[in-house]
Amino acid sequence: MNHFLIDAHLDLSMNAVEWNRDLRQSIEHLRDREAGLTDKPDRGKGVVSFEALRNGNIGLVVATQIARYVAPGNPLSGWHSAEQAWAHTQAQRAWYAEMERVGELKAITDRSSLDSHVDGWTPQRPIGYILSLEGADSLVTLDHLEIAYQYGLRAIGPAHYGPGRYAQGTDATGGMTPIGRALLKAMERLNIILDATHLCDDSFWEALTHFHGPVWASHNNCRALVPHHRQFSDDQIKELIQRGAVIGGVLDAWMLVPHWVRGKSTPRQMNCNLERLIDHYDHICQLAGNSLHIGIGSDLDGAFGKEQCPYDLETITDLQKISTLLSQRGYTEQDIQNVMHGNWLRFLRKAWA
Secondary structure, three states, X not given: OOOOEEEEEEOHHHHHHOOOOOOOOOHHHHHHHOOOOOOOOOOOOXXXXXXXXXXXXXXXXXXXXXXXXXXXXXXXXXXXXXXXXXXXXXXXXXXXXXXXXXXXXXXXXXXXXXXXHHHHOOOOOOEXXXXXXXXXXXXXXXXXXXXXXXXXXXXXXOOOEOEOOOOEOEOOOOOOOHHHHHHHHHHHHHOOEEEOOXXXXXXXXXXXXXXXXXXXXXXXXXXXXXXXXXXXXXXXXXXXXXOOOXXXXXXXXXXXXXXXXXXXXXXXXXXXXXXXXXXXXXXXXXXXXXXXXXXXXXXXXXXXXXXXXXXXXXXXXXXXXXXXXXXXXXXXXXXXXXXXXXXXXXXXHHHOO
């Protein structure tokens, strides 16, 4: 059975605008086009295209804009001003608009467009996308948040990697900044979803204390299984469950199995397959006592490709294998539907009621 599937985290515009991938082409074409390139670690190893999404019955995705600001002395890649970062996200936005114009994508921004899209979905129709901002650095001012909301932004992760203008992210420490706390208030007023992914522990707890709107974690796994501060602790997972959040299981290999060495480990060597994702699902379900807080947030082609994916995933189409693996672990058909699409749909319908 080919379940309707929702993937809550894909960097589609980053792949198009920064990686220069024409996602209208087949995976084979994309890989061939990148043969011999070495500017990115995943050249020739991509797994995401519109065709592969449709073949996997993946009819709705949360798709990102992403552009980091880096202060002097910050060794991460990024832009030297918030204005430059904003301009980059606007190029990404223009690509989404062009994909809508040619019939590949359809923006989903409210309950009505969500229900209409899901009810009428077939793989021959445009793929629905909900626009999310991964790291808020590019919002020059809160007025820019208003602009972004008007063009369809519906979820924000205040931080990405390192220190940010609004919050502190992965590999950083510390709480929200003053403008970060103001951002949370503005997001709550506009009913923009808070994505808790990538918030460092200090910023995570501060954000959840001060934000009273809808919260999800688009792509995150469990610290108890793979110890790293990028993963959620059991206390964080319990807090998200209490808030009615859904946590999207992510398929970056180092987040699935412990002791992964980037650039050296291989998926087969580390026994990294899709079963490892089910391990993380199991852990969250045990904490929750049900299957209502897990979903898919694959992050596939999020600056990594097949070299850092489960070895039994050739393209994003293979997300359909998750249903069989869940069944083999004793999950019911209702549980499986919850994971493949039901939990994200329930969350969105409540948030957008």
